[in-house]
Structure formats: C-alpha cells, structure tokens
Amino acid sequence: MSPLREEQLDQIRDERKDQIVQAAIKVFARRGIIGTKMSMIAAEAGISHGLVYHYFKTKDDLFSMLIQGAVETSIASIEGLYGLPGSPLERIRLLTEHILSKENTPYFMLIYQAAHSDGVPEKAGRLMKEYPLQAYIDRLLPLFKEGQQAGEIADGDPEEIVGNYFSILSGIMVLGEGYRIPNAEFVMRTIVKPK
Amino acid sequence: MSPLREEQLDQIRDERKDQIVQAAIKVFARRGIIGTKMSMIAAEAGISHGLVYHYFKTKDDLFSMLIQGAVETSIASIEGLYGLPGSPLERIRLLTEHILSKENTPYFMLIYQAAHSDGVPEKAGRLMKEYPLQAYIDRLLPLFKEGQQAGEIADGDPEEIVGNYFSILSGIMVLGEGYRIPNAEFVMRTIVKPK
Amino acid sequence: MSPLREEQLDQIRDERKDQIVQAAIKVFARRGIIGTKMSMIAAEAGISHGLVYHYFKTKDDLFSMLIQGAVETSIASIEGLYGLPGSPLERIRLLTEHILSKENTPYFMLIYQAAHSDGVPEKAGRLMKEYPLQAYIDRLLPLFKEGQQAGEIADGDPEEIVGNYFSILSGIMVLGEGYRIPNAEFVMRTIVKPK
Amino acid sequence: MSPLREEQLDQIRDERKDQIVQAAIKVFARRGIIGTKMSMIAAEAGISHGLVYHYFKTKDDLFSMLIQGAVETSIASIEGLYGLPGSPLERIRLLTEHILSKENTPYFMLIYQAAHSDGVPEKAGRLMKEYPLQAYIDRLLPLFKEGQQAGEIADGDPEEIVGNYFSILSGIMVLGEGYRIPNAEFVMRTIVKPK
DNA sequence: GATGAATGAGAATTCATTCAT
DNA sequence: CATGAATGAATTCTCATTCAT
Known part of the structure; x- marks a missing residue:
C-alpha cells in the first residue's frame, strides 16, 4: 500500500460516504425513518445496498x-x-x-x-x-x-x-x-x- | 334473537368500532401509516388484533x-x-x-x-x-x-x-x-x- | 322439559346435523380440507358458524x-x-x-x-x-x-x-x-x- | 465485477431457481396451492424462506x-x-x-x-x-x-x-x-x- | 472496496375455536 | 339451541443485516 494508493482509497471513501449521506438525507426527509429502506438509499446513491454497510x-x-x-x-x-x-x-x-x-x-x-x-x-x-x-x-x-x-x-x-x-x-x-x-x-x- | 339482543349487539359493535377508530386516529396521527402497527391500534383500544380485523x-x-x-x-x-x-x-x-x-x-x-x-x-x-x-x-x-x-x-x-x-x-x-x-x-x- | 319438547329438540338436532353434514360434504369435496373454512360450511348450511361447533x-x-x-x-x-x-x-x-x-x-x-x-x-x-x-x-x-x-x-x-x-x-x-x-x-x- | 464473477452469479441464480422450482413442483403437486406453505417449499429446497422471495x-x-x-x-x-x-x-x-x-x-x-x-x-x-x-x-x-x-x-x-x-x-x-x-x-x- | 445471495426477525392478515348473552 | 364477538396461532411477505466471493 503506497501512500498514494492510501490517499486514493481515502478519497474514494470520502466520496462514497458523501454520496450515501446525500442520498440518505433525501430519502429520510421524504419518507421518515421507518418508511426509508436501505435499498432506497443505495438506489438513490447508485450503489449496492451491501456497500452502505461498509460505511455505516x-x-x-x-x-x-x-x-x-x-x-x-x-x-x-x-x-x-x-x-x-x-x-x-x-x-x-x-x-x-x-x-x-x-x-x-x-x-x-x-x-x-x-x-x-x-x-x-x-x-x-x-x-x-x-x-x-x-x-x-x-x-x-x-x-x-x-x-x-x-x-x-x-x-x-x-x-x-x-x-x-x-x-x-x-x-x-x-x-x-x-x-x-x-x-x-x-x-x-x-x-x-x-x- | 330478541330485539333487545339485536340492540345490544349493535351497541357493542358501535362501541368497538368507535374504540378502534379513536385508537387508530391517535396512533396513525403520531406514527403515520407505515409506522403504525395494527397491534399498536389493538393495544391502544385494549382489544386483540384479531378483533380489529373483525371490524375493518x-x-x-x-x-x-x-x-x-x-x-x-x-x-x-x-x-x-x-x-x-x-x-x-x-x-x-x-x-x-x-x-x-x-x-x-x-x-x-x-x-x-x-x-x-x-x-x-x-x-x-x-x-x-x-x-x-x-x-x-x-x-x-x-x-x-x-x-x-x-x-x-x-x-x-x-x-x-x-x-x-x-x-x-x-x-x-x-x-x-x-x-x-x-x-x-x-x-x-x-x-x-x-x- | 316435557317429553314432547324433548322430541322436538331431538328433531331439531337431527335436522341441523344433517344440514351441516350435507353442506360440509359439498364444500369439502370441492375445496379439500384446508381450503374449506368453517364459515363456508356454516354459510352453505345457512346457520351461524358458532352453531357448527354445537354439533361437531x-x-x-x-x-x-x-x-x-x-x-x-x-x-x-x-x-x-x-x-x-x-x-x-x-x-x-x-x-x-x-x-x-x-x-x-x-x-x-x-x-x-x-x-x-x-x-x-x-x-x-x-x-x-x-x-x-x-x-x-x-x-x-x-x-x-x-x-x-x-x-x-x-x-x-x-x-x-x-x-x-x-x-x-x-x-x-x-x-x-x-x-x-x-x-x-x-x-x-x-x-x-x-x- | 469480473466476467468470471458475473458467470458465477448467474450460475448460482440458475441453480437456486431450479432448486426452488423442483421443490415447488413437488410440494404444490401433492398439497395444492392453499395446502402448500412457502416454508415447505423452502425446506424442500433446503434454503431459507426469505430466499424463495428473492427469486419469486x-x-x-x-x-x-x-x-x-x-x-x-x-x-x-x-x-x-x-x-x-x-x-x-x-x-x-x-x-x-x-x-x-x-x-x-x-x-x-x-x-x-x-x-x-x-x-x-x-x-x-x-x-x-x-x-x-x-x-x-x-x-x-x-x-x-x-x-x-x-x-x-x-x-x-x-x-x-x-x-x-x-x-x-x-x-x-x-x-x-x-x-x-x-x-x-x-x-x-x-x-x-x-x- | 464492492456486490448481491442468503438469513431470519417482525408485521399484516386469516381462520379455527371459545364463550357470553 | 343459536348467535356472533373475541382471541391467538399460523402463514405470507418485507427488509435490515451478514458474508462469501
């Protein structure tokens, strides 16, 4: 793992995390906690639902x-x-x-x-x-x-x-x-x- | 069978229905549709969940x-x-x-x-x-x-x-x-x- | 309970029982055991479902x-x-x-x-x-x-x-x-x- | 991600789907629609009932x-x-x-x-x-x-x-x-x- | 890091059965 | 004898979460 590579990963991580957060805000705001399915957030963020669990x-x-x-x-x-x-x-x-x-x-x-x-x-x-x-x-x-x-x-x-x-x-x-x-x-x- | 009995039943039905409606208003209002479980309504009305389905x-x-x-x-x-x-x-x-x-x-x-x-x-x-x-x-x-x-x-x-x-x-x-x-x-x- | 009254009751009992049996044969034959609801039998026999349990x-x-x-x-x-x-x-x-x-x-x-x-x-x-x-x-x-x-x-x-x-x-x-x-x-x- | 993985997933999907279909034919044929419980099909196929709903x-x-x-x-x-x-x-x-x-x-x-x-x-x-x-x-x-x-x-x-x-x-x-x-x-x- | 197959707890609904009237 | 209100066990289906690849 070169430092460069680490930085790249960090960047990906941050990007993904923000992607998820933005998507989650949107969906939670409209549908509430119970009404929001993790799959909705994943879909809104354009990623798999499994990945959401890597970050949260x-x-x-x-x-x-x-x-x-x-x-x-x-x-x-x-x-x-x-x-x-x-x-x-x-x-x-x-x-x-x-x-x-x-x-x-x-x-x-x-x-x-x-x-x-x-x-x-x-x-x-x-x-x-x-x-x-x-x-x-x-x-x-x-x-x-x-x-x-x-x-x-x-x-x-x-x-x-x-x-x-x-x-x-x-x-x-x-x-x-x-x-x-x-x-x-x-x-x-x-x-x-x-x- | 007797008219009295008929009336009694009607009264029970009306009472129960109102009980359920009052309970449902309370719970739905606070929790929304998805957030409201039928069991919550039943509990709030003090009856079994099965009975709710008897009326609605x-x-x-x-x-x-x-x-x-x-x-x-x-x-x-x-x-x-x-x-x-x-x-x-x-x-x-x-x-x-x-x-x-x-x-x-x-x-x-x-x-x-x-x-x-x-x-x-x-x-x-x-x-x-x-x-x-x-x-x-x-x-x-x-x-x-x-x-x-x-x-x-x-x-x-x-x-x-x-x-x-x-x-x-x-x-x-x-x-x-x-x-x-x-x-x-x-x-x-x-x-x-x-x- | 006069004997006459007893006989009447017996007759009612037999009639009801037969009513139920005939209805049950019809419904069970078409729908099978699981597919048959007691309420269907009662409806077919033209009685309340509770009454079925008096006889069976x-x-x-x-x-x-x-x-x-x-x-x-x-x-x-x-x-x-x-x-x-x-x-x-x-x-x-x-x-x-x-x-x-x-x-x-x-x-x-x-x-x-x-x-x-x-x-x-x-x-x-x-x-x-x-x-x-x-x-x-x-x-x-x-x-x-x-x-x-x-x-x-x-x-x-x-x-x-x-x-x-x-x-x-x-x-x-x-x-x-x-x-x-x-x-x-x-x-x-x-x-x-x-x- | 890799084409290999894609194929593997397809294979798994096909296998599971067939497993379920075979199990379902068996159970439905014997028990009819109502008599067949999804849990029976799942059990027959050796999987969880949740997975059946993943495919059907x-x-x-x-x-x-x-x-x-x-x-x-x-x-x-x-x-x-x-x-x-x-x-x-x-x-x-x-x-x-x-x-x-x-x-x-x-x-x-x-x-x-x-x-x-x-x-x-x-x-x-x-x-x-x-x-x-x-x-x-x-x-x-x-x-x-x-x-x-x-x-x-x-x-x-x-x-x-x-x-x-x-x-x-x-x-x-x-x-x-x-x-x-x-x-x-x-x-x-x-x-x-x-x- | 990323995917989606897999699991199982939980919720809606049905219906046999009981029982007060 | 007769009714139907009432209960709760059982069933379908959903979805958060895990995990092998």
Missing part, C-alpha cells in the same frame, strides 16, 4: 449521523447571526429567509422526523434531548430581546414570541409538497411591532 | 375511513363559516381558533399523513385527489375576498394570502409535541390589514 | 365423520353387489354406472381428499388405514374372478385388473368440473374379454 | 410460473406427436405411455390443481383460460380422426372419444400414491376398434 454500521447509525449534522448545522447558522452586522430585525429577517429557502427543507424534515417518529434510534433520540427544540429558542432569545428593546419586535413575553416564531417556521418547512411556502415577509408580520 | 377489513381500509372522516369534517367546518354572523375577519378568527384547538390536531396530522406518506392506500389517495389542499383554499377564498373588500384583510393576491394562511396553520398542527402552538391572534397578524 | 367438536371431527360415512356407504354398495342377480359382468356394469352417477362424486372426492391431503386429521387418517383403497379392491376381487371364470372378463392377474379398474373410476370421479365423464360402457371396455 | 415475488407468482411451464410442456408434447412416424394408433400409444410415465405425474397434478383449487392466482387462472382442457382435446382430435379413418380407433363421435380418453388419463395421473397406475395397453382398450 446500521440504518440507525446512518440516521443518527444525519441528525447530528443537521442539528449542528442549524445551531451554527443561528449562532452565526450574532456575528453579523445590522439591526436585530434585519438579522432575523435574514435568518427567516435562510430557513425558508428550499435547500433547508431536508434538514428541518430530518429534525422533525427525529423529534417525532417512534422508530427514532437511541442515539438520535439522545441528540434531540441534548439539543431539543428549546435549544434553538434559547439561542434566538437574546436577539429577539434586543429587537424588543430597539422597538422593532412586538411587545410580550419574548420566549413566547420566539417559540411561536420557531413553530411557524418549523411547521412550514415540514409540510412538504403541495403546500405553499410563504415568503419571509409574511412570517415576519407575526413578530414585528406594529407602528 | 385491512389497515388501509381503516386508514382510508379515518381520512374520509377527517376530510369531511374539516371541509364541513370551513363551509359552516359561511352561515355564521359576524364580519369576515371575525369569522376567520373563529376558524383559526377552532383549527388551533387541541382536539383538531389528529385530523390535521391524518390529512398530512395522507398527503405525504408513501404507503398511502389507493382509496385514501383518491380522496386526497378529490379534496386536495386546493379544495380548502378554494373554500376559504370568498371569505378572504370579502374581508379584503371590507378593508379588514391585507391587500395582495387573495389566493396567495389564503395559501400562506393555510400553510401556516397546517404546519403548526402537524408539528406535534415539543413545539409551542401559537394562539390565534399570533397567526391572524399575518393576514390582517395594518391600520 | 372440531373441523377435523366433522371431516372424519364424513369420511366414515363415505367409506361405509361405498363399501356397503360394493358388498351389496353380491346379493344381486345377474352375471358378474352385468353386476360390475351396474356398479360402474352407479359409481359414475353424478351424485357419487362428492363421496369419491372426499375419500380422495382423505387419502391425500396432508391436513388429514388423525381420525380420518386412521379410517383410511383401516379401509384403505386395498379394501375396495379386495371386495371386488371375487366378483372379477367369477367374471373371468365365466369368460366375461379379460384374462390376466385379477388383482391387477381390479386395481386398474378402480383407479380409472376413482380418477374420473375426482376430476371435477371441466372434464368429461365417460359413460360406463367406455370404462367397461378395459375389462371385458374381447370375443 | 410471491407464492402465486411461483405457482403461476410452474403452471405456465407445465402447460407449455404438455401442449408441446402433444403437438410433437404430429411430426412422428407410425400409424395414428401407434403414436397415440406412444403418447399414452409418455403421459403415464412416473415423471409426468407432477405436471398433471399441477394442471389439475390450477383447474380446480380455489386459491388459484389470477395469472394461473388466465393461463388455464387460454389453454383450457379443451385445448388438449382440440390438439388430439385430428390424430384420433385419422385413426378412425384408418380403422384403428373405435367408431363414434371423435370428440367424445378424445374427451373420455383424456379424462381417464388425467384422472389416473391425478390420483397419486396408493392407487395403481394402469399400463398404456389397459387404457388403449377404451379407444381401439375391436376386430
């Missing part, structure tokens, strides 16, 4: 890994808001637009699946306990409070407002095909302070 | 029956709005409160499941084709237009407004445990015309 | 009873030949016509089912051991030998001739719908001595 | 495939007669011997099962409609007519003669264990013209 120990393992990624990404994207310039409202609008963008759907679906389905594997379940929905709310809270102080966000219990805001966004993202996705402005109306 | 031919049959009920009930509840007194906005607020009330969750979940899950039985699928989401929007449209004419509802394409409104409500109802359910007022903000 | 302990019990009747009847009908007048060939022709008559089909089917199907209950199986196919052949043998001595029946091992004759008849009777039932004359050609 | 979609599928083979083989074997040399009677005797040979039993049983049993799958049923018993008779008819013209076959309605002949052969082949199988000569007596 079990179906639960694969799902848990996806959830972990989804949670980390989404938490990071919220925390990223605090480094951005602009008024609180502007930054919230940015986040709202970001969340409502098409490419985020699978991540929300995944988190939704993990929070609900009963076939949720232990590991994914643990993750959801560590970073429960409340975690998202907690991280948004300071921003909303800031907004209230700036007179941009409607008065009222800030935790309630954030909770409502997050529910509405989550709900929309989970709906899937057939439902109209409102634009950010529409959702923002629920939180901006009327003049 | 198949799992698909049972699910389809529930969907039919859910669709009919929800359509009727929208259409009922047109007979009520009050301004359009007041009536929409009424509907919003009604939809957001706890006891409606399973119906929305059911319709959501029927519109999405992959194991949707043919009969339920047909129902969803007959009464697709658009049907709900169509039925709400006149009321919203009325509201716009009365200056109560925000300007803009009424179909878009209704679609967004319905998406937000549907999304919320589908989320299930862990998420905060906003009160009607919060949702109403997305559609009322700012003064 | 189990499905196997019912089947065994029918086999017993079929075996006894058919054995008796062969033995009856020996008391009849006429030449051996004439009496064999009589038996052949009798067997080939439509109303005998179910009995042959039943015996065939009992001899083959693997779901044969222990009791019926025992009966078939006591009166196996050989029993029929043994009982026909003297008549055929007589026929050979009288120059009416073809020469050759009489046991083989009887066996063949019985196989052909049994086979025909077992075929059921769709197949043509030859008349007695046709079958007789296999055993009569050519002039 | 359903039990009905497997049965239908067997019927198709049986029908095609038997029709072909009749049609092959017309290319053979010899007098009509000689060729019919050949066919009779062929049919009565031990190895043909399962095929006749199978066709019999398909023509009768109640659990006959739609596909097999369709095949039996396309090639009903009448088809066999139609294909034999010309040969028997030839035989009558040659003075070898008994006079009378040829369709009736063929029908009877086919019934007798079918009946014998269907009987199964316990019954004596007559030799061809015995059966031929029913159709040859007496001198």
Whole structure:
C-alpha cells in the first residue's frame, strides 16, 4: 500500500460516504425513518445496498449521523447571526429567509422526523434531548430581546414570541409538497411591532 | 334473537368500532401509516388484533375511513363559516381558533399523513385527489375576498394570502409535541390589514 | 322439559346435523380440507358458524365423520353387489354406472381428499388405514374372478385388473368440473374379454 | 465485477431457481396451492424462506410460473406427436405411455390443481383460460380422426372419444400414491376398434 | 472496496375455536 | 339451541443485516 494508493482509497471513501449521506438525507426527509429502506438509499446513491454497510454500521447509525449534522448545522447558522452586522430585525429577517429557502427543507424534515417518529434510534433520540427544540429558542432569545428593546419586535413575553416564531417556521418547512411556502415577509408580520 | 339482543349487539359493535377508530386516529396521527402497527391500534383500544380485523377489513381500509372522516369534517367546518354572523375577519378568527384547538390536531396530522406518506392506500389517495389542499383554499377564498373588500384583510393576491394562511396553520398542527402552538391572534397578524 | 319438547329438540338436532353434514360434504369435496373454512360450511348450511361447533367438536371431527360415512356407504354398495342377480359382468356394469352417477362424486372426492391431503386429521387418517383403497379392491376381487371364470372378463392377474379398474373410476370421479365423464360402457371396455 | 464473477452469479441464480422450482413442483403437486406453505417449499429446497422471495415475488407468482411451464410442456408434447412416424394408433400409444410415465405425474397434478383449487392466482387462472382442457382435446382430435379413418380407433363421435380418453388419463395421473397406475395397453382398450 | 445471495426477525392478515348473552 | 364477538396461532411477505466471493 503506497501512500498514494492510501490517499486514493481515502478519497474514494470520502466520496462514497458523501454520496450515501446525500442520498440518505433525501430519502429520510421524504419518507421518515421507518418508511426509508436501505435499498432506497443505495438506489438513490447508485450503489449496492451491501456497500452502505461498509460505511455505516446500521440504518440507525446512518440516521443518527444525519441528525447530528443537521442539528449542528442549524445551531451554527443561528449562532452565526450574532456575528453579523445590522439591526436585530434585519438579522432575523435574514435568518427567516435562510430557513425558508428550499435547500433547508431536508434538514428541518430530518429534525422533525427525529423529534417525532417512534422508530427514532437511541442515539438520535439522545441528540434531540441534548439539543431539543428549546435549544434553538434559547439561542434566538437574546436577539429577539434586543429587537424588543430597539422597538422593532412586538411587545410580550419574548420566549413566547420566539417559540411561536420557531413553530411557524418549523411547521412550514415540514409540510412538504403541495403546500405553499410563504415568503419571509409574511412570517415576519407575526413578530414585528406594529407602528 | 330478541330485539333487545339485536340492540345490544349493535351497541357493542358501535362501541368497538368507535374504540378502534379513536385508537387508530391517535396512533396513525403520531406514527403515520407505515409506522403504525395494527397491534399498536389493538393495544391502544385494549382489544386483540384479531378483533380489529373483525371490524375493518385491512389497515388501509381503516386508514382510508379515518381520512374520509377527517376530510369531511374539516371541509364541513370551513363551509359552516359561511352561515355564521359576524364580519369576515371575525369569522376567520373563529376558524383559526377552532383549527388551533387541541382536539383538531389528529385530523390535521391524518390529512398530512395522507398527503405525504408513501404507503398511502389507493382509496385514501383518491380522496386526497378529490379534496386536495386546493379544495380548502378554494373554500376559504370568498371569505378572504370579502374581508379584503371590507378593508379588514391585507391587500395582495387573495389566493396567495389564503395559501400562506393555510400553510401556516397546517404546519403548526402537524408539528406535534415539543413545539409551542401559537394562539390565534399570533397567526391572524399575518393576514390582517395594518391600520 | 316435557317429553314432547324433548322430541322436538331431538328433531331439531337431527335436522341441523344433517344440514351441516350435507353442506360440509359439498364444500369439502370441492375445496379439500384446508381450503374449506368453517364459515363456508356454516354459510352453505345457512346457520351461524358458532352453531357448527354445537354439533361437531372440531373441523377435523366433522371431516372424519364424513369420511366414515363415505367409506361405509361405498363399501356397503360394493358388498351389496353380491346379493344381486345377474352375471358378474352385468353386476360390475351396474356398479360402474352407479359409481359414475353424478351424485357419487362428492363421496369419491372426499375419500380422495382423505387419502391425500396432508391436513388429514388423525381420525380420518386412521379410517383410511383401516379401509384403505386395498379394501375396495379386495371386495371386488371375487366378483372379477367369477367374471373371468365365466369368460366375461379379460384374462390376466385379477388383482391387477381390479386395481386398474378402480383407479380409472376413482380418477374420473375426482376430476371435477371441466372434464368429461365417460359413460360406463367406455370404462367397461378395459375389462371385458374381447370375443 | 469480473466476467468470471458475473458467470458465477448467474450460475448460482440458475441453480437456486431450479432448486426452488423442483421443490415447488413437488410440494404444490401433492398439497395444492392453499395446502402448500412457502416454508415447505423452502425446506424442500433446503434454503431459507426469505430466499424463495428473492427469486419469486410471491407464492402465486411461483405457482403461476410452474403452471405456465407445465402447460407449455404438455401442449408441446402433444403437438410433437404430429411430426412422428407410425400409424395414428401407434403414436397415440406412444403418447399414452409418455403421459403415464412416473415423471409426468407432477405436471398433471399441477394442471389439475390450477383447474380446480380455489386459491388459484389470477395469472394461473388466465393461463388455464387460454389453454383450457379443451385445448388438449382440440390438439388430439385430428390424430384420433385419422385413426378412425384408418380403422384403428373405435367408431363414434371423435370428440367424445378424445374427451373420455383424456379424462381417464388425467384422472389416473391425478390420483397419486396408493392407487395403481394402469399400463398404456389397459387404457388403449377404451379407444381401439375391436376386430 | 464492492456486490448481491442468503438469513431470519417482525408485521399484516386469516381462520379455527371459545364463550357470553 | 343459536348467535356472533373475541382471541391467538399460523402463514405470507418485507427488509435490515451478514458474508462469501
């Protein structure tokens, strides 16, 4: 095994792994844990079902890994808001637009699946306990409070407002095909302070 | 044999059927079609799984029956709005409160499941084709237009407004445990015309 | 319980039992043991399935009873030949016509089912051991030998001739719908001595 | 991956498929469709029941495939007669011997099962409609007519003669264990013209 | 690393049988 | 005697997972 060869293998491994992950996100998001067959993921990734097991120990393992990624990404994207310039409202609008963008759907679906389905594997379940929905709310809270102080966000219990805001966004993202996705402005109306 | 006995049997049948239906709504709503095992329904209803088949031919049959009920009930509840007194906005607020009330969750979940899950039985699928989401929007449209004419509802394409409104409500109802359910007022903000 | 009432009950019992037996013969003959559901028998007899169990302990019990009747009847009908007048060939022709008559089909089917199907209950199986196919052949043998001595029946091992004759008849009777039932004359050609 | 491997897999597939088919013929012939459990076929073939489903979609599928083979083989074997040399009677005797040979039993049983049993799958049923018993008779008819013209076959309605002949052969082949199988000569007596 | 044959646990469904009324 | 509600064992079929090649 020359180092070159090793590198090649590593590259193949990474490629394959990503192939599988992308396929799995797609299928899990649409069909949920139970509704997703390993063969579907393999077919979507264009490989044999046997190969999936070279890279992921079990179906639960694969799902848990996806959830972990989804949670980390989404938490990071919220925390990223605090480094951005602009008024609180502007930054919230940015986040709202970001969340409502098409490419985020699978991540929300995944988190939704993990929070609900009963076939949720232990590991994914643990993750959801560590970073429960409340975690998202907690991280948004300071921003909303800031907004209230700036007179941009409607008065009222800030935790309630954030909770409502997050529910509405989550709900929309989970709906899937057939439902109209409102634009950010529409959702923002629920939180901006009327003049 | 005696009329009394006949009645007793009818009563038992009705009771059991209702028991099963209630249990099924509960379980289907939470777990979806594939995720729901007949044994879960039986256990939830406190009967043997064999008895479920005494009353419902198949799992698909049972699910389809529930969907039919859910669709009919929800359509009727929208259409009922047109007979009520009050301004359009007041009536929409009424509907919003009604939809957001706890006891409606399973119906929305059911319709959501029927519109999405992959194991949707043919009969339920047909129902969803007959009464697709658009049907709900169509039925709400006149009321919203009325509201716009009365200056109560925000300007803009009424179909878009209704679609967004319905998406937000549907999304919320589908989320299930862990998420905060906003009160009607919060949702109403997305559609009322700012003064 | 007046004696009159007892008699009435007895009569009902006998009627019901016969109703069930007739229905069972019909259904078992066509569908075999496994293919016959108790509910089919009950439906054919026009009673509830529960009532069948008042008269027959189990499905196997019912089947065994029918086999017993079929075996006894058919054995008796062969033995009856020996008391009849006429030449051996004439009496064999009589038996052949009798067997080939439509109303005998179910009995042959039943015996065939009992001899083959693997779901044969222990009791019926025992009966078939006591009166196996050989029993029929043994009982026909003297008549055929007589026929050979009288120059009416073809020469050759009489046991083989009887066996063949019985196989052909049994086979025909077992075929059921769709197949043509030859008349007695046709079958007789296999055993009569050519002039 | 390599062509060798490809061939190996093909070979394994063919072997397994044949193993299953042979086992299935054996079990279906004896027990009929309903009486045959997939586990029996698997056990007979010495494999897991899961593997049977790897090769055949359903039990009905497997049965239908067997019927198709049986029908095609038997029709072909009749049609092959017309290319053979010899007098009509000689060729019919050949066919009779062929049919009565031990190895043909399962095929006749199978066709019999398909023509009768109640659990006959739609596909097999369709095949039996396309090639009903009448088809066999139609294909034999010309040969028997030839035989009558040659003075070898008994006079009378040829369709009736063929029908009877086919019934007798079918009946014998269907009987199964316990019954004596007559030799061809015995059966031929029913159709040859007496001198 | 990659494939797909092979296994077996689990879920839907059927049906013989029991039993309260 | 008669009914049909109720149960659970048995069967078909699916799919996650293993493993030889």
